[in-house]
Amino acid sequence: MLNMKDAIYVTSWGAYNGGWHAGGWFNLADLAGLDKEEIFAKFEEIGLQPDGRDEELVIHDYDDYSGIGYYNIFGETYPLRVIEFYEKILELDEQELLAFSGIADQHGAEYAMELLENGTLDDIFVISEDGFEEMVDEDISMFDKARCMQYLDTDKLYDYFSEDYYDEDDEDAEFDASDADIWDMAEGYGEDFLRGFVDREQVARDYMYDYAEFDFNGETYFMRID
Helix, strand or coil, X not given: CCCCCCEEEEEEHHXXXXXXXXXXXXXXXXXXXXXXXXXXXXXXXXXXXXCCCCCCEEEEEEECCCCCCHHHHHCCCCHHHHHXXXXXXXXXXXXXXXXHHHHHHHHCHHHHHHHHHHCCHHHCCEEEHHHXXXXXXXXXXXXXXXXXXXXXXXXXXXXXHHHCCCCCCCCCCCCXXXXXXXXXXXXXXXXXXXXXXXXXXXXXXHXXXXXXXXXXXXXXXXXXXX
16 A cells, blocks of 8 residues: 655755755655665765765655655654655555554554554554445344344334325324334334334444544545554
8 A cells, every 4th residue: 555656855954054956856665675875875876975965864855645644753854764664664564554544643653653663553453434334234234122222213214104004094194103102113023124224324423432533545444442
């Protein structure tokens, strides 16, 4: 899920304050895996002098196609810090990368970096928006009668009961029942029937108490809050 176009603009504080032009864009993917000398050699190719007047190297901009939030995490910092970080997130699987993004969004970059360093991002449960919806539907399909009654959609049941209502003594009579009446009528049915009348939106809202919502790379995800 990392975009190989993620890049940093590297210059130096000397160039910035001294007025000379030195700096350029570098794809992080091209710098990952290189040692310090090899990275400095790349910088030298565009005119930087990391061992001379440009010894105070700094990143002044990011192309953050992956949505990692490099600037929020690092700001204007020494390039090797970000390259080292990039090498670590390259090793993450999709779930761990989403967990990092979710933790950074909900709890701050410092805590996300702590989990990255500790190797505990895989302890965080993250699910896509579609996955969350599927989870709600699957759970409802296993509701017992008591659980169904807890989330009973009385309006939907009212419509169901009213469809076949007919009073032979009064052909113009309309179905009339309170929520309590609907509840009493529902008590006579089993869970297989009642699952079709569960208020799904209410179930999803209640589930959201245990999840935090965040966006990553243009998609919505949900992270379990423990």
